Amino acid sequence: MKIEAFIKLIEDNVDGIAPGSLQSDTVLTSIPQWDSLAVLTMLAQFDAEYGVQVSGTEMQRCSTVSDLFSTVSSKVTKPS
Amino acid sequence: MASARVASVALRGVAACVPRTVARTADYAGLSLDERLKFAKTTGIEERRCSLPGQCASDYCEAAAKRLIAELGWNKADIRLLVCVTQSPDYPVPATAVLLQQRIGLGTHCAAFDIGMGCSGYVYGLLVASSLLGVMGGGKALLVVGDTSTRSANQRDRTTAPLFGDAGTATALEFNPSAPEMVFDLNSDGRGWEAIVMRHGGFREPLTADSLVDREVAPGAWRAPRDLELNGIEVFNFGLREAPRTVEALLTAVPGVGDLPDFFFFHQANMLMNEMIRKKLKIPAEKCPYSLRSFGNTSCASIPMTMVTASAEALRAGPRSLVLCGFGVGLSWASSYVRTEGLVCPELVEL
Numbered sequence: 441m442k443i444e445a446f447i448k449l450i451e452d453n454v455d456g457i458a459p460g461s462l463q464s465d466t467v468l469t470s471i472p473q474w475d476s477l478a479v480l481t482m483l484a485q486f487d488a489e490y491g492v493q494v495s496g497t498e499m500q501r502c503s504t505v506s507d508l509f510s511t512v513s514s515k516v517t518k519p520s
Numbered sequence: 521m522a523s524a525r526v527a528s529v530a531l532r533g534v535a536a537c538v539p540r541t542v543a544r545t546a547d548y549a550g551l552s553l554d555e556r557l558k559f560a561k562t563t564g565i566e567e568r569r570c571s572l573p574g575q576c577a578s579d580y581c582e583a584a585a586k587r588l589i590a591e592l593g594w595n596k597a598d599i600r601l602l603v604c605v606t607q608s609p610d611y612p613v614p615a616t617a618v619l620l621q622q623r624i625g626l627g628t629h630c631a632a633f634d635i636g637m638g639c640s641g642y643v644y645g646l647l648v649a650s651s652l653l654g655v656m657g658g659g660k661a662l663l664v665v666g667d668t669s670t671r672s673a674n675q676r677d678r679t680t681a682p683l684f685g686d687a688g689t690a691t692a693l694e695f696n697p698s699a700p701e702m703v704f705d706l707n708s709d710g711r712g713w714e715a716i717v718m719r720h721g722g723f724r725e726p727l728t729a730d731s732l733v734d735r736e737v738a739p740g741a742w743r744a745p746r747d748l749e750l751n752g753i754e755v756f757n758f759g760l761r762e763a764p765r766t767v768e769a770l771l772t773a774v775p776g777v778g779d780l781p782d783f784f785f786f787h788q789a790n791m792l793m794n795e796m797i798r799k800k801l802k803i804p805a806e807k808c809p810y811s812l813r814s815f816g817n818t819s820c821a822s823i824p825m826t827m828v829t830a831s832a833e834a835l836r837a838g839p840r841s842l843v844l845c846g847f848g849v850g851l852s853w854a855s856s857y858v859r860t861e862g863l864v865c866p867e868l869v870e871l
Binding site for chain 1: 555558559561562563679751752753754756757760761792793796799
């Protein structure tokens with residue numbers, strides 16, 4: 441799993457985020473489009489693309505794009 | 521997973537009733553104009569029906585049941601069983617089904633009781649009513665299923681209110697030894713009880729003055745402890761995980777299902793979640809009808825609502841094989857495989 445592809449997945453699926461505007465250290469809550477619908481949209485994408493589920497508590501612990509990437513990728517490599 | 525089979529009972533008809541009052545997502549004051557567009561696009565919900573003060577779920581169930589009985593030409597004296605699935609009873613006591621026994625005009629020889637279930641409740645109710653009718657060994661049964669979730673959710677709670685609409689439905693079951701077997705798969709997980717909850721108003725947390733005081737629980741979202749509370753992320757993950765599993769388990773239990781069933785009627789949660797479930801199960805879009813757009817999430821009524829508002833013509837036309845799948849509050853989830861033969865399916869009733 442590469443972080444570049446992960447960032448592209450977010451940019452492609454959350455309406456209104458310009459391609460190339462996200463960095464790994466972007467704080468999720470600083471993204472104007474990162475609302476509850478965006479979160480659900482990405483949960484659906486993580487499930488479809490990587491076959492993983494991220495809980496609400498895990499989501500809350502993620503501050504940056506990179507944190508979210510680590511959470512998702514740790515589940516891909518260690519399936520529960 | 522609990523599985524069950526019911527023989528000798530036919531699903532004969534389904535009817536539904538909604539309040540006339542339409543609430544449009546485009547007019548919902550709790551969301552900005554931009555948010556309203558995004559909400560409609562993601563959830564697929566453009567309109568929903570809201571009950572007026574004084575209207576109860578049982579009023580819609582009653583109207584649907586009367587319409588269905590008339591359309592079937594049933595003699596009310598043959599109806600031996602009335603099961604009501606609701607989480608919006610007229611009164612905490614007595615059971616709404618017993619009130620409806622009288623209001624629909626059924627005889628006192630009719631057994632009547634409630635089941636307090638939500639989004640999985642239609643499938644649970646179908647198993648309870650059909651298996652009980654099978655044990656009775658003759659006659660007819662009514663399953664009425666409905667909720668007024670717009671009165672459970674706080675209309676100032678932007679995270680919950682715009683999802684829900686009100687509806688009541690009626691389903692007709694008939695004892696018939698040559699009816700094809702119904703197959704069921706049922707599940708529950710109380711660890712998720714807080715994912716969808718009304719905290720105050722039962723006996724664990726009785727109603728006090730404080731139960732009715734609104735708090736800002738998230739930016740711009742207000743609700744009181746007696747209001748419906750929904751943990752969107754947990755419910756979303758749950759539905760995506762369990763709905764495909766129960767349908768897969770169900771279809772494994774149906775001998776010779778061969779070609780896919782004609783229709784899959786899922787609980788109408790929201791378009792994003794339902795479409796994910798559909799794609800996971802590789803169900804063609806045309807086999808998976810929706811009522812979300814015009815009626816929103818109608819709780820336990822969503823499956824019969826979709827049958828009536830999206831597929832009535834096809835269901836009336838001839839033999840059909842159906843998969844019904846409900847999932848939600850509890851947490852609870854269930855699915856059923858049912859075959860119908862020219863289902864009696866009157867037009868949607870409005871009250």
